[in-house]
Amino acid sequence: MNLIVDHLHPGEEYKLKRYPCQIKALVLLLAHFLRLRLPPNTLAIDQAYIVKKSPYLINEMINVIAQLVTEAQGNVEQNMPRLETIENCMKVSQMLIQAIYVRTSPLLQLPHITQDMLKHFITTDIQIRKVLDLITMKEKDRRSLLNFLTQDEYNDIINVCASLPYITMEVFSSGNVDTDIKAGSWLELRVNLKRQMMEVLFDKKDMSHLFEDQDSKGNTSKQYKIRMIGYFRGQPSRSLMGTDIGVLINGID
Incomplete structure (x- = not known):
């Protein structure tokens, strides 16, 4: 309550x-x-x-x-x-x-991970706060961190991590950020989104024994190009990322 x-x-x-x-x-x-x-x-x-x-x-x-x-x-x-x-x-x-x-910690979305286990991810030596932090660890260090899990449970976690979407984004504007864009002005943005699976972040040499099933299917990736018209509510940043911007998606290629 x-x-x-x-x-x-x-x-x-x-x-x-x-x-x-x-x-x-x-x-x-x-x-x-x-x-x-x-x-x-x-x-x-x-x-x-x-x-x-x-x-x-x-x-x-x-x-x-x-x-x-x-x-x-x-x-x-x-x-x-x-x-x-x-x-x-x-x-x-x-x-x-x-x-x-x-x-709540995003690590709880992984199988076999409970609230009591989260204390193992935050220590004086390591700071694992999200799934991406876990994925980017070396296999030897990751297995040592999850030594309280059986091998089957560990494999389940790795397979789930590998199947999560991994999205990269590129943003291009129609004007010059330093001179043409001011607070309240309208502009056109072009956003390129590329969607892959997080298995591309793993070292396949160390993880080959866990990706036998996935290798036959292959990693599929999709790329989208989005055209947006937006206006800035605040001062624009050079990267256009993290800026308070209202947008209207008017096309997806």
């Missing part, structure tokens, strides 16, 4: 009694994020229903946001949604799929 109260603004405690259905749905989602066990014949059934329907709701929320952005560009709608709104939708979608709370 404390988690529910933390999500309420001051003076909104009345919602706990006035909107019981919404509060129940929120509690069930939080229990999903925190991976809490629920009674299997009652609340677990309700939770499964909420978790199953939530991604569809989030997708429609994103569609509505995109429509409002389009209307704002055509001066039909005056109030354009904030960038934080669509970012939060994306974050909640990720939390639903991974069953991980926003403040």
